[in-house]
Each structure stands twice: as C-alpha cells, then as structure tokens.
Amino acid sequence: MSNLAKYKKTLYDVLAIPEETDCSSLERGVSQNWDSVGHIALISALEEAFDVMFEIEDLLSFKTFDQGIEILKKYGIMFED
C-alpha cells in the first residue's frame, strides 16, 4: 500500500468517514468526528501506522488533510505523486 493510501485509510478508519467522501476537504473542527477526541485518536493511529512520534507543535498545527501530509514528510515519510 502506498503511503498516501495508508494515510487515507487511517483517516477513514479513525474518523469513521464513508468511503465516498472527498478526503482532501477534511478539516479539524469542521468535519464530523474530527474534534479533539478524534484528533488524539488520529495522531495515535498515524504514529503507529508510520512509526513516527509527532512533536507537540506539529500535533497542534495539523488541521487539514494536506497539512497532515506535509507534517508526515517532515518525519521522512515519502508521498509519491
């Protein structure tokens, strides 16, 4: 599975989003289930899936689908286009 697919699957699973949703529009505080409770669950799931440990600043600034990719890149996760 590509890293992008893995990232999307984690989002779908943790936030309980129907598969047909356009995940690029997901936004914390706006999208269903992506509240503070969902965010902590998402962070834990991503840390496990990609074997990384987020810095607090990254955890706080992670608010959209795209920002998640940018942050994971900082931890050496490659996203092939």
Place this chain on the structure above:
Amino acid sequence: MFLDLNAKKTDKEAIIDSDGNVLTYGDIIAEAETFSSLTKPRSVIFVLCRNDVGGCLGFTNCLLSCNVPLLLNVGMDSALLENLIETYLPAYIWKPSESLKSGEVSIFESYGYALIATGNEVYPIHDDLSLLLTTSGSTGSPKLVRHSYSNIEAQARNISAFFEIDETERPLLDLPIYYTMGLSVLYSHLFVGATVLVTDKNVLDSEYWTFLNDNQVTSITNIPYTYELLYKLRFLNREYPSIRIITQGGGKLKDEIYHAFAEYAQRTCKKFIPTYGQTEGTARMAYLPAEYSLTKTGCIGKAIPGGRLYLIDENGDKITEPDVMGEMVYEGPNVTLGYALSPEDLALGDERHGVLKTGDMVKMDSDGFFYIVGRKKRFLKLNGHRVGLDECEQIIKGAFDVDCACTGTDKKLMCYVDEDSSIEEIRRHLSEVTGLNYMYFEVRCLDKIPRSSTGKILYSSLNKE
C-alpha cells in the same frame, strides 16, 4: 444591580476574546441599556452562544434587563433546537449574525450577534427566575434547571471566597459558557471585577496557546478529559509563571493525572483545586482546599463556604459515621429552584428550599472529606457533559425500528439493540444528535433486550463495558 456590575471601574476590561474583541465593564452596562430598551422585560430569550464576547453579552444583557436566558450551544443539532423553541416559545433569540436564516430579521446587532424577535408572546414566569440551563444539552432534553437571582449571586460570592480571587485575576475560559461550570467562571470573575479571557479554541489548537501566553492568564478551569490532554501535551514540563490556580470539575480525574497536577502545582507554587458540582447546584458545591491536594487524592473535599454536605441512607436518615456509603445531600443558597419541563413550569417558585439530593453515592472519611463512589441516576458524563441514558433510548427508538437499552461508563455509552442491521447507523446517529465523537458510543446486538416480568429493562444484566 446584578453582580454589582455598575460598581466596577467603567474602563476596566471585563471580557477579552480570542478574536480580539474587548469589552469593558462600562460597555457591559451600556450594551445592556440598549438591549433593555429593545426587549419586553421578563421574556424568555434563547441565547445561542459561542465562547466569545458576543456570547457572554447574551448572558449579561438578559440578566441586566430582567430577561431570562436559556443558554445553548450555537452548534446544537437543529432538530433538537427546533423542538426546544416549540416547547418554550422564546420571545427573542440572541445568536451569531452569521447564523441568521433567510427571512430572519434582526432588531439589534452587536459584537457579531443579532437579536431576533420571534413573534411569540411574553408569558408569565416567576419573579425569582433568572436563568435556565439544560440538564443534558447534547440530547436536547426539554428538562431545564431553573435558577434564581440569589442562586447566581450566592455562587459568585462563595466561589470567589474559596478561590480567593480579586480584580487582578485573568481566568482563561475555554469551557463552554452554556455549561454550568464554564458560566460560573464568567460570573464569579465579573463579580470581583476581574478580566475574563474567553475562547472557543481548545488545547489542541495553536491559537489556544497563543491566547494563553499573550494574556498573562492567572487560572485555568477544565474537565478531566482536558487535563488528560494537557498531560499528554507535556503541560507539566513548562512553567507558565502567571498561572496561580488550576481547577477542575465535571467528573473524576484519574488518580495518576490528579497526582501529577497536584505535584506540579506544589513545585511551581500554584494552587490545584479540584471541585465538585452540578447544574442543579448552580455549578460548584464542594472543593478540596489546595493544601490537601497531595494527601487526599481523588477527593472532592468539603462543602463550599455557605453550604453543607452530608450523606443519607436508603431510608433518608443521616449517616454520621465515616466510611459508610450513602447518597450525598447538599444544602446551600446555590441550590436551584427546581426543574422545568414546560413553559408553565417557569411560573413555579422554589421547590427545593435549599436542599438537593445529588444522586451521587459517596463516602466520607474520618476527617470529614467526601469521596464519590458511584451514581444513582441514569446518566453518564461523556467528555464532561451529562448524557441521559433514557433520553438516548428515546432518540434511538424515535429514529430506528428497534428495541434498545443504554448503559455504560463515563468513558463510553453502551447501547444494546435487538436488531443487527443498523448498528453503524445508530452509532452515527447518536454521535450526530449529541454532537459528541462517535468513539463515545458502542452499539451491540442481543437476541432480546432483557426485561423483568413487569417489562422493566434489567440493566444489571447488561455489560457496562
């Protein structure tokens, strides 16, 4: 005047929000005068609020103009809101201007909020009635708690006494103001002439930390879940020199977290003050003085000034010996008038006469400190918010053709149904209607919901976890 607001320095900052709005004590009085000139007194007014200056004004405007607000979350489920409006027929609604629907015309706008006249007539309500809060905002129950003017004033005075707060305080208010404990932070600090820093950002938003760091915050007040998050965010590794008081309510903190915060407070010369309360007691009823926070882990402490706590047994007799479990009873000037289920009930006077059976099962130690052991009533506190189990059963039965039974712990609501085809939909529905994350709900299928011969659900035979 309410909270002696006209006795404060008019140019003193009263409320600052994280959008950059600033309101002085003089502004509060001036805003209320305008509001008063546009509304009929003794109206029921729905205040749909966010944690910002405009939301706080909804509260002060209503109280200062002798109107009675019902404070609600602006984000509450629209069907539940409609139901409340149809039940209580408010004469006015105060809500963010951007949430105005087509056809709604505002008669006054200020700080991003609009006042709307609904066309409903003003109906008779009791002279002592000052404020309405929901018992369970998330399930939209029409059961409201009726507060008197003296409830709020007594609570403001007593809270400020045990926290030892004065006009130099700058509390951070991120708990919702439609929630009893959040609201108590607002009025107790306005009472002493302090500056309330209000935000609807939470600890996982970088704006929260900017707001906290830029404003010399002197106290934080939160629920157990937020303290768990702060712990994970390594809050305890930093100093925050301006913070004097860390206080907690809204449920029981895990012992490990409780101890970590108590130790941190001692190390950094702050006070850690756990509290206990309910909407029915106008927020706080007990607190643990900071000097005991390391020796009495998990304790809710003693009654607040002006109040009294004791335990009763099944026959209603007082328990005097220590270490015996009983239902905790609170007596004090902050015990609310009673409930309302309909507009007619708003004409009722004081039905409790200062005595409140809390529904919490409690033990007292030999030093006279109280410890919560369990709960008598059928509700959970999910993320600090009360969720009625019977109401959740009604919500499910109203939307799905199933029999169901709800139980659970403060970690998760467990819903048992007799039909496995819509388990995921039920879970999603509960989450959507209550506005709480779906992780707080689990739905399981049984062949049959266990019932007694008289048809009562046998909750004791259902697994709570």
